[in-house]
Amino acid sequence: MPFTLTVPEGLLSQQAQAQVFAGLTDALLDVADLTGNAFMTANIVGTINVLPRQHVLAGGTPVAAAFIELKLPEIALASAEAKQAFFEKAADVVERAAEGRLKREHIWSNIVYAPEGAWGIAGRSYTNAEFARAIQGAATAS
Template sequence: MPIVLTLTEGVLPEDKEAIAIERIVQSFLRHHGLTGNSVMTPNVTSHVNVLPKGKTYAGGTPVEGAWIETRTPSFALAERAVQIAFFGEATEILHELSGGMLPKDRIWSEGLHAVDGTWNLGGTARSNAELGEAAAAG
């Protein structure tokens, strides 16, 4: 379940990027009741894209900001309370790690749901039901 963090260069100190990812992933796991789950924890993956100033936009105009994108099975981030809590906390994490310099209105997020059966764990494509079974075993 990838979490992609895209940043305009300089909105977070470089030494805070890994901290941001760790805290956002832990937030995602906690809000889904999966903290410490031996199957799901290593499968919540992430990467950071840092783009040069002048290469990120809002409304067609260059802007410095941050974007959080999740790609999950349809049962993840399905409850409104979880959506509000997770994306709200992720926004707070980035705002805090920027030293308050990255305004919250320059942090955007979205959640994408994948087609059932397309999750590859351990070299095997898994359905939502199979993922649920694997998570329950973890």
């Protein structure tokens, strides 16, 4: 489940970037009720893009902002309540890490869903059913 976090230079320290990624991971696991699931935890991956300040824009002008994108299989976080809970937790994590250098209204999040069968891990394509079985198998093994 790749995260992409995009922020301008100077918004988050190196330590805060690591804290944000860990916090986003925990938020996703918590909202999906999968905390401790080895399969899910190992497959939450991502990148942190730190761009020059003038390359992070809102309303056409540079702004201290954070953009959080999460890519998931279609079956994950499908309910409106789960999405809302994730967005709230993700904004909390980023806002806290920015230590006052970021207005909450400048945190944008979105979820992109991979179509059925278009989720790949370690060179293997997973259908939604196979993905669910892998998650359940890891839960059973714990």
